[in-house]
Structure formats: structure tokens, C-alpha cells
Amino acid sequence: MNPFSLVMLAIAMSTDAFAAAVGKGSSLDKPHITEALRMGMIFGIVEATTPVIGWLVGQAASQFIENWDHWIAFTLLLILGLYMMYNGFKVPEEEAEKTKQHSLLLLMVTAIATSIDALAVGVSLAFIEINILVASLAIGLATMTMVTVGVLLGRAIGTLVGRWAEIVGGTVLVFVGAIVLYEHLA
Template identity: 35%
Template sequence: MNFWELLVIGVGLSMDAFAVSICKGLSVRDLKPRHEVLAGIYFGGFQMLMPVAGFFLGYSFQGLISDVDHWIAFVLLGLIGANMVKEAFSKEEDCGCTDTSFGWRAMLPLAVATSIDALAVGVTFAFLKVNIWEAVGIIGVTTFVLSAAGVKIGNVFGAKYKSKAELAGGVVLILMGLKILLEHLGVLG
């Protein structure tokens, strides 16, 4: 995978964290730069850790399933993306972050919850023999920037961008999964 493909995946994966960051921004009355930095560190950090864990998990099973790895990548990215699209159209308005705190007790569960998808993507990276360190660097920095921006956007504009972010992220992941499958089937060059 090249830089641009990894960047697109990073943006897609960061949309859950971006949406939650918007909600965190909504909950803050007196926004300070540290709020934006903390959101970026928590969400970006976990978006870096989870693909590494998934990569080594997938790498250990790679020899057993190398003939169908492209199908696994397609299914995993497709399911993650479809779930994000479904959440974007959900009528539920809860942001999942009623706690206005940016302390570890509030942020850690949110960071873990928004990075579970990245674990599955890490498994996919193992099958595709992606340079994991380059990938997690791009994903982490992208998520850091979008999460920090999300806090600011949420504080200024409100919740109107949350569902759009989830929809965009879901579509991106579905399209990346489809691209991987079509390349391995020889449809795309």
C-alpha cells in the first residue's frame, strides 16, 4: 500500500474518533488547547496501538489463510464500514460521551471503543504485507489531527457533523476493501 492509500484508511478509521471528539467538544464550556491535545493523544495513540496488535495476531495466522487473505480483508473492511454507515443513519442521538471530563477514566474507554476497528485493519495489514510502522504512523497522526479538530468543531458548531463523519468513514473503508479484493482478483491493475 502506498502513502495515499494508507492516508485514506487512516481518515476512514479516524471517523469514529472524530465523531466522539465532536461530542466531547459539545460537552466543554470553556475549551482549552489541552482538551484538543488530550483527545488527539488518546484517540491517535490507540489508533496506533490496535493495528500493531492486530498485525501481529494476523501475522501469526498468515500461513494458514494466505490463499483467502484478500477475501478476509474485503469482509473485515466491508463489515467495519457497513457498521459505520449504519451508525451514521441511526436515529440515536447519544454521542456516548456524557462525561465532560478529559481524564483517563473518561477517555480510555472511548479510545478503546473507537479503535477496535483498527485492530481488525491491523489483521488485514498482516495479510497484505503492509509496512506496519509506516501504516500506524500515518493512522496515528491522522487520527490525532482529526480528533483535536473534532473537539474544536464540536465546541463551535455542534453535533451536525457527527453522522456525516461516520458515513464518510464507513464508505471509505468499504471502498478500500473492495479495491483490495478487485486487485487480488486481477480486475484492477
């Protein structure tokens, strides 16, 4: 995978977490930088871990499906991208009462929920030549940064931008999947 595709993948993987962070930030009463950094770290660590787990699963299965690996990577990225776009177009739920800080349990569950796509992408990455540690660190760093910024922006911009970020992220995933397919068929 070329460096441009890796950067695009890292950004795409972090957009769903960014969307969640904007929503979480908008539900907080005047979030401080410490809460934003706390959320960024939690989401970043989870998002960096899940592609490695998926990659390990994909490595175990890769010898059995080597001839179709690029099609599998493309299909997974396509499905995930379309799912992210679908979520971005859904009507947001009503806002709850604002709190000062989210619980660790709530943040972990949200981080895991937004990183399921990174797990599937990790499986896809097992079928292409890539350094999974570099990829997972890039995804984790991008997620940490975007979540931190998302929380701080959440109060000001609300859920609308978060929804559009998820739509753009889904589009980027479809684009990266098309590049993977093109590179293997060319």
C-alpha cells in the same frame, strides 16, 4: 497497498474518533486547546497501537489462510465500514451536563472503543503487503489531528457533522476493501 489507499485508510480509521471527539467537544464547557491536544494524543496513541496488535494476530494466522487473505481483508473492511455507516445514521443520545474536562478513564475507554475497528483492520493488513509501522503511524497521526480538531469544532458544530464523518469514514473503508480485493484479483 499504494500510498493513496494508505492515506484513505488512515483518514477512515480516524473518522470514528473524530465523530467521538466532536461529541465530546460539544459536551464540554468551552474546551481549550490543551484539552483538545490531550484528547488528540490519547486517541492517537491508542489508534496507532491497535492496528499493530491486530497485525501481529493476523501474521500468526496468515500462513493458514494465505489463499483467502484478500477475501478476509475485504470482508472485514466491508463489515467495519457498514457498521460505521450504521452508527452514523443512528439517532444521537441526549446531551449530558457540560464539564470543563473529561476524565482520563473516560477518554481511554472511548479511545479503545473507537479503535476496535483499527484492531480488525490491523488483522486485515497482515494479509497484504504493507509496512505496519508506517500504516499505524499514519493512522495515529491522522487520529490525533482529527480528534484535536474535532474537539475544537465540537462546541460549534455539535454531533451532526460527527455523524456524517462516521458515515463517510465507513464508506471509505468499504472502498479501500474493494481496492484490496481488486488488486489481488486483477
